Amino acid sequence: MNGAESLVQTLTDQGVDICFANPGTSEMHFLKALENPLMRSVLCLFEGVCTGAADGYYRMKGTPASTLLHLGPGLANGLANIHNAKRASSGMVNIVGEHSASHLKYDPPLTSDIEGLARPLSHWVRRVESSNTVAxxxxxxxxxxxxxVGQIATLILPGDASWQEVGNPVMPVVPPREVAAAKAKAPGAARVEHIARVLHSGEPTLIVLAGHATRGRAIELAGKLKAATGCRIATQFFSARIERGAGRVTLERIPYAVGQAVEYLQAFKHIITVETTEPIAFFSYPDKPSLLKSPGTSVHELVEIGEDGVAGLEMLVDAVGATNTRAVLQQRADATPPTGALGPASIAQALAAALPEHCILVDESLTTGRETMGLTVGAAPHDLINNMGGSIGYGTPVATGAALACPERRVFCMVGDGSAMYTIQSLWTQARENLNITNIIFANNSYAILKAEYANMGAGAPGERALAMIDIDRPRIDWLAMAKSMGVPAVSVDTAEAFHKAMANSVNESGPCLIEVRL
Amino acid sequence: MNGAESLVQTLTDQGVDICFANPGTSEMHFLKALENPLMRSVLCLFEGVCTGAADGYYRMKGTPASTLLHLGPGLANGLANIHNAKRASSGMVNIVGEHSASHLKYDPPLTSDIEGLARPLSHWVRRVESSNTVAxxxxxxxxxxxxxVGQIATLILPGDASWQEVGNPVMPVVPPREVAAAKAKAPGAARVEHIARVLHSGEPTLIVLAGHATRGRAIELAGKLKAATGCRIATQFFSARIERGAGRVTLERIPYAVGQAVEYLQAFKHIITVETTEPIAFFSYPDKPSLLKSPGTSVHELVEIGEDGVAGLEMLVDAVGATNTRAVLQQRADATPPTGALGPASIAQALAAALPEHCILVDESLTTGRETMGLTVGAAPHDLINNMGGSIGYGTPVATGAALACPERRVFCMVGDGSAMYTIQSLWTQARENLNITNIIFANNSYAILKAEYANMGAGAPGERALAMIDIDRPRIDWLAMAKSMGVPAVSVDTAEAFHKAMANSVNESGPCLIEVRL
Structure with missing residues (x-):
C-alpha cells in the first residue's frame, strides 16, 4: 500500500466516502487510489465547483466531504467557495497535491506557498511529511x-508521500465511529435564567436563530417560546440551512437592506442570540450604521456559536414553563399557480405552488428573490440554503453537493445570471452524475443588485460607463445554448404560468434541467 | 475628488489606462471613478479572466494593466492566473475592494484576510489607510x-478610503514618465569573458534564453553567437513570449518530457543561461531526475533574471568577435495546407500555413500541440506565448488581454478542451469588446495529458474509475453551443483542410470566433 492508498482508505474508514476532484499530474497516485470502490469520486471541471459541492454536501449530510485539488493554483480556484463554506460552518477535507519534497527546492513553475494560500480560509493546515504518517x-x-461547528481542514500531499510505500504506518488513534460524535456543550444555567427573566419581562424581544438552531427540534422549541411569551423568532437574513414550509414553525427574516433592518429591529427592546451574533450590515455604506439594532436595545447571548442550540432552547423552554405549550405551525398557503407577468411576487408565488414536499431550495437569487422569499413560507415543507459568505458563484456548486447528499430529494437552485456565470461548469457535473437539480436562472442581464448598491453608497445614478460595468446584456447570454453545451436540457419562460409549469415538469424526470426566467 | 477618483486619475497619470474589472458593492465609488474617459474599463464575468487578461496585456505591451476585484474571494478567484503572470514576470496592479475600516471589526460575511491571500502570489501588498494617501x-x-522584471502589486482599497474626499493629498514623487524607465543592469565583464572562453573552447554548448531575451535584438545576437561559434541556442520548454517565424533567428526548444529533455541536454558540455536558470523538470516523478542536464555538464550564468539580457548578449558577441557575423535566418516553410486526418503534425502544418503575418499565438494546447510546435517555426513571423505557471485556464484570458494590447493584430488561442473550461467566461468579454481572437479548442474530450502522466508516474494504465476522472466525454461538451451562449460565432472541423480553411477565414472578419477541432 502506498501513501495515496493509505489516505483514501483512511478517509473511507473515517466515514468520508465522497471526493470532489479536479486532479493534475502530481495527483496520479491519488487517482489510482480512488479505484477504491468505497470512495465515490466526482469529477468537476473547475475547483470552485469541487469546494462548493463539498459545502452543499455538508449542509445536507452534516458530515464532511473531501476535495482533491491540484497544487496552490488549484486550491486558489477553490478558495471563494471555501470562504462561503467556512462562513456556513461547513466542514470539509481538502487534499491539495504538491511537488515531492526533493523537487520543491528547484522552484518549478507550479510551486507556490500552499500553506500561505490555505491558511487565511482554513481552520487547520498540515503538510504530509511521509507516506507512513498519511493515515x-x-x-x-x-x-x-x-x-x-464544521471546520475547513486542508492537507497538503507531496508526490513522494503519495507514491512511496507505507512501511511503518502511524495509525490514527481515534476510533472511526467516534469522529462524528463531537458533542457541543450546553450553555450555563445562569445565562438561561437571565434570559428567562428577559422573556418574562414582557418587553418586546426577538430571538435570532442560526447554525443548527434553524431546523428540527430547535425551531419547535422556538415556536413554544413564541407562543408562551409573545416574543418573536427570526433568522439572520442568511442562514446555512432552514427547515421551513407548511406544518413547521416559521421564522421571520431580518431584512438585508440596512434601512429596512434598522426599522425592523427598532421594535425590540431585547435581542436574544442562538448560535449567532447580533445583526450587522453585510456591507458598510457612508452614513449608514454597521450595527443594526437600536441604541437602546440589549443583546443577550443564549447560545454561543459552537454551543448546543437545542440544549440551550430546551433549558429556556423549561425555565419559562413552556414545555407543554403548543407552537403555532405554518399553514399551507394557497397553491394556485400565478399567471401573467414575471416579477418578484409572481415568481415567489410560482415557487410556493411548485415546490414539491421535502425538496431543497438553494437560493442565490439576489435581486429577484431577496425581498420576496417570505412569500414561499407556506409552500410544502422544504429546506432552504443561503450563501453565508457573500462570494457569488456558490449556488450551482452547492446544489450539486446537496443533490449528491440527498439523491432522493429534488434540488431547486435559484441563481441570478451574473452569479451563475462564476461557476457555470457545475452544469457539466450535474449532467454527468444525473443529479436531480432544477437550475433556475433569473436572467435580468445585469448585476442588478449593484444598481441599488450604487445608490445606497451615495454614488447617485450610474453614468453610462459605470452602467456598462453593471449590465451584462452585451452580449446577452443564451442560457439555452449554455445548458445544451454541458448536456443539460433547458427551457426559457417569460410568464408566471410558464415558470410554474416548467418547475412542476422538472420533477417528472430524473437528472438536471435549467429554466431561464427572462426578466 | 474622492479617494476612488484620485486612484483612477493617478493610474492614468502613471500610464495605466486599462482596468479589467469584476466589481461588487464595496467598489461602487471606484465604478463611478471609472467614468474617467482616460481609463478603459473591461468587464469580465469571472476574476480569473481579469487577471489572465492583465497578464496577456503585459506580455504584448510591456506595461502593467490594472484589475478591480471584489474583496478576498474576488482576489482568490483571480489568484491562479496571478500565479501564471508572476511566473511569466508580467507586472500588474490589482485593486482589491475591502470593507471600510470601521465595519471590519464586526467581521461581516465577506471579511477575510486579504493581505494573507495576496501575499503568497504578490511581490508587493499594501492597504490604503486614507483617501489622502491613495494617489x-x-x-x-x-x-x-x-x-x-514585472511584479505583482496588490493594493487593498477599503470603502471609506474610496468614498471619502481627498483633503490633503500625499502626491506621488515619481514623475509619471520615469516610472517605466527602470533600467536593468548589464552583467559584469568578468562573467562575460569567462563565458566567451567557454564558447571558444569548441566544446558543445547550449545557450538557453528566456525573459526579454527571446525576441528582437536578443535573438539576433544569439544567432550571431551560433553562427560564429557553433553553439546551439534554445529556449526552455515554456517562454513568456517568443518572436519567431520566417526571417527571424530560430531558437530550439528543450523538450517537456523528462526522458526527452535529458537526452536532448546530454549532448552539451556547457549550458549558458540568459535571464533564466538551468532546465528543471516541470513535475517530479518517481525515479526521474529533477535537474535535466547530465552530471558532467557545467552551467554558466551569463545574465541573471532581472539583468539586461540584450546588454549581456551584446557584450558576449563583442567578446567572441562576432559583431559582423550574420545570423542564419529561418526560411519560410512550404505553406501548402495539409489535407486528411487531424493529428498533431497536420494540425501544426495547418497552423504554419494559416497564421497571418504578425499574429499572436497563445498556446495552451498541452497534448495536442506540445511536441509539434516546432513544425510551425517556418510560419509567417509571429509572437508565441506560453503558460509559465502551469495553472491551466490561462489561454483564453491571456488572449483577451493580448488582443486589447494589440488591436491591429489577430490572436490565435490554441487551447485544450479541459483547460478551456476553467475560464470559459473569457468568450463573453471577447464578444463584448469585439476582439480579434480565433479560439481553437482541441476537443479530445479528455485531460489527455494525464493519461501519459499516469504512466510516467509509474502508476501503470489507469483503471476504469481512474479513467473516469481523466476523460471528460460524459457528457461531451458541445463547443458550438458554448460559443453561441456567449455570442461568439463558431465552427467545428474534423479534417486538416477544414481546420486550415476555418483559420484562414477567421481573419476576414473582425471580432472573435471559435473553432472546435474534433479529435
Whole structure:
C-alpha cells in the first residue's frame, strides 16, 4: 500500500466516502487510489465547483466531504467557495497535491506557498511529511472537519508521500465511529435564567436563530417560546440551512437592506442570540450604521456559536414553563399557480405552488428573490440554503453537493445570471452524475443588485460607463445554448404560468434541467 | 475628488489606462471613478479572466494593466492566473475592494484576510489607510509593477478610503514618465569573458534564453553567437513570449518530457543561461531526475533574471568577435495546407500555413500541440506565448488581454478542451469588446495529458474509475453551443483542410470566433 492508498482508505474508514476532484499530474497516485470502490469520486471541471459541492454536501449530510485539488493554483480556484463554506460552518477535507519534497527546492513553475494560500480560509493546515504518517494526518483532518461547528481542514500531499510505500504506518488513534460524535456543550444555567427573566419581562424581544438552531427540534422549541411569551423568532437574513414550509414553525427574516433592518429591529427592546451574533450590515455604506439594532436595545447571548442550540432552547423552554405549550405551525398557503407577468411576487408565488414536499431550495437569487422569499413560507415543507459568505458563484456548486447528499430529494437552485456565470461548469457535473437539480436562472442581464448598491453608497445614478460595468446584456447570454453545451436540457419562460409549469415538469424526470426566467 | 477618483486619475497619470474589472458593492465609488474617459474599463464575468487578461496585456505591451476585484474571494478567484503572470514576470496592479475600516471589526460575511491571500502570489501588498494617501499608494503600486522584471502589486482599497474626499493629498514623487524607465543592469565583464572562453573552447554548448531575451535584438545576437561559434541556442520548454517565424533567428526548444529533455541536454558540455536558470523538470516523478542536464555538464550564468539580457548578449558577441557575423535566418516553410486526418503534425502544418503575418499565438494546447510546435517555426513571423505557471485556464484570458494590447493584430488561442473550461467566461468579454481572437479548442474530450502522466508516474494504465476522472466525454461538451451562449460565432472541423480553411477565414472578419477541432 502506498501513501495515496493509505489516505483514501483512511478517509473511507473515517466515514468520508465522497471526493470532489479536479486532479493534475502530481495527483496520479491519488487517482489510482480512488479505484477504491468505497470512495465515490466526482469529477468537476473547475475547483470552485469541487469546494462548493463539498459545502452543499455538508449542509445536507452534516458530515464532511473531501476535495482533491491540484497544487496552490488549484486550491486558489477553490478558495471563494471555501470562504462561503467556512462562513456556513461547513466542514470539509481538502487534499491539495504538491511537488515531492526533493523537487520543491528547484522552484518549478507550479510551486507556490500552499500553506500561505490555505491558511487565511482554513481552520487547520498540515503538510504530509511521509507516506507512513498519511493515515494519521488525514484522520486528524477528518476529526477537525467533523467538529461540532464544521471546520475547513486542508492537507497538503507531496508526490513522494503519495507514491512511496507505507512501511511503518502511524495509525490514527481515534476510533472511526467516534469522529462524528463531537458533542457541543450546553450553555450555563445562569445565562438561561437571565434570559428567562428577559422573556418574562414582557418587553418586546426577538430571538435570532442560526447554525443548527434553524431546523428540527430547535425551531419547535422556538415556536413554544413564541407562543408562551409573545416574543418573536427570526433568522439572520442568511442562514446555512432552514427547515421551513407548511406544518413547521416559521421564522421571520431580518431584512438585508440596512434601512429596512434598522426599522425592523427598532421594535425590540431585547435581542436574544442562538448560535449567532447580533445583526450587522453585510456591507458598510457612508452614513449608514454597521450595527443594526437600536441604541437602546440589549443583546443577550443564549447560545454561543459552537454551543448546543437545542440544549440551550430546551433549558429556556423549561425555565419559562413552556414545555407543554403548543407552537403555532405554518399553514399551507394557497397553491394556485400565478399567471401573467414575471416579477418578484409572481415568481415567489410560482415557487410556493411548485415546490414539491421535502425538496431543497438553494437560493442565490439576489435581486429577484431577496425581498420576496417570505412569500414561499407556506409552500410544502422544504429546506432552504443561503450563501453565508457573500462570494457569488456558490449556488450551482452547492446544489450539486446537496443533490449528491440527498439523491432522493429534488434540488431547486435559484441563481441570478451574473452569479451563475462564476461557476457555470457545475452544469457539466450535474449532467454527468444525473443529479436531480432544477437550475433556475433569473436572467435580468445585469448585476442588478449593484444598481441599488450604487445608490445606497451615495454614488447617485450610474453614468453610462459605470452602467456598462453593471449590465451584462452585451452580449446577452443564451442560457439555452449554455445548458445544451454541458448536456443539460433547458427551457426559457417569460410568464408566471410558464415558470410554474416548467418547475412542476422538472420533477417528472430524473437528472438536471435549467429554466431561464427572462426578466 | 474622492479617494476612488484620485486612484483612477493617478493610474492614468502613471500610464495605466486599462482596468479589467469584476466589481461588487464595496467598489461602487471606484465604478463611478471609472467614468474617467482616460481609463478603459473591461468587464469580465469571472476574476480569473481579469487577471489572465492583465497578464496577456503585459506580455504584448510591456506595461502593467490594472484589475478591480471584489474583496478576498474576488482576489482568490483571480489568484491562479496571478500565479501564471508572476511566473511569466508580467507586472500588474490589482485593486482589491475591502470593507471600510470601521465595519471590519464586526467581521461581516465577506471579511477575510486579504493581505494573507495576496501575499503568497504578490511581490508587493499594501492597504490604503486614507483617501489622502491613495494617489501615493497606487503610484507605488504602479512603480513596483513596472520594474524591469514585472511584479505583482496588490493594493487593498477599503470603502471609506474610496468614498471619502481627498483633503490633503500625499502626491506621488515619481514623475509619471520615469516610472517605466527602470533600467536593468548589464552583467559584469568578468562573467562575460569567462563565458566567451567557454564558447571558444569548441566544446558543445547550449545557450538557453528566456525573459526579454527571446525576441528582437536578443535573438539576433544569439544567432550571431551560433553562427560564429557553433553553439546551439534554445529556449526552455515554456517562454513568456517568443518572436519567431520566417526571417527571424530560430531558437530550439528543450523538450517537456523528462526522458526527452535529458537526452536532448546530454549532448552539451556547457549550458549558458540568459535571464533564466538551468532546465528543471516541470513535475517530479518517481525515479526521474529533477535537474535535466547530465552530471558532467557545467552551467554558466551569463545574465541573471532581472539583468539586461540584450546588454549581456551584446557584450558576449563583442567578446567572441562576432559583431559582423550574420545570423542564419529561418526560411519560410512550404505553406501548402495539409489535407486528411487531424493529428498533431497536420494540425501544426495547418497552423504554419494559416497564421497571418504578425499574429499572436497563445498556446495552451498541452497534448495536442506540445511536441509539434516546432513544425510551425517556418510560419509567417509571429509572437508565441506560453503558460509559465502551469495553472491551466490561462489561454483564453491571456488572449483577451493580448488582443486589447494589440488591436491591429489577430490572436490565435490554441487551447485544450479541459483547460478551456476553467475560464470559459473569457468568450463573453471577447464578444463584448469585439476582439480579434480565433479560439481553437482541441476537443479530445479528455485531460489527455494525464493519461501519459499516469504512466510516467509509474502508476501503470489507469483503471476504469481512474479513467473516469481523466476523460471528460460524459457528457461531451458541445463547443458550438458554448460559443453561441456567449455570442461568439463558431465552427467545428474534423479534417486538416477544414481546420486550415476555418483559420484562414477567421481573419476576414473582425471580432472573435471559435473553432472546435474534433479529435
Amino acid at each position: 494519521w494526518d488525514v484522520a486528524a483532518a477528518v476529526k477537525k472537519a467533523s467538529e461540532h | 501615493w499608494d497606487v503610484a507605488a503600486a504602479v512603480k513596483k509593477a513596472s520594474e524591469h
